[in-house]
Amino acid sequence: MTDDKFLWAYEKFRNTVYSVIFSYVRNTEDASELSQDTFIKLYTYDGGFDSDEHMKAWLIRVAINSCNNHFRSRKHISASPIPEDLPSEEMHETDEIISIVMKLPEKYRIPIHLFYYEEYSIAEIAKILELPEATVKTRLKRGRDKLKNTLRKEDWL
Secondary structure, X not given: OOHHHHHHXXXXXXXXXXXXXXXXXXXXXXXXXXXXXXXXXXHHOOOOOOOHHHHHHHXXXXXXXXHHHHHHHHOOOOOOOOOOOXXXXXXXXXXXXXXXXXXXXXXXXXXXXXHXXXXXXXXXXXXXXXXXXXXXXXXXXXXXXXXXXXXXXXXXX
């Protein structure tokens, strides 16, 4: 990969990678470190990509794998608060709703993040997470239900 292509990819996808990783680890220091590791893997990757979307999906998959390896190796739980300046390509919802989404269990939080914030289809999410499409649909529905219940309790709805 050329330096110019790498820099372009870093600028284009750094917020996406960081957001996905942060939604797993919920810790700014770990998210920053794992984001760097993900982009180092991109820089040293000697394969090619069919499109920018293919590169984005590859980066997300590498980021998720890095998170899984991180938890396997450290077996720790972070109590870090959600940072107010969590980067994302577009802010679709208020900070309060993002906080509520971040409190969901991981199996619901990740599909919701990929579907609503990264705008992946159910089929794409299934491929990225290596799950059947029906499982992704179920997790999205259950995650939305949990969000509705939480929002009702907090008088949002």
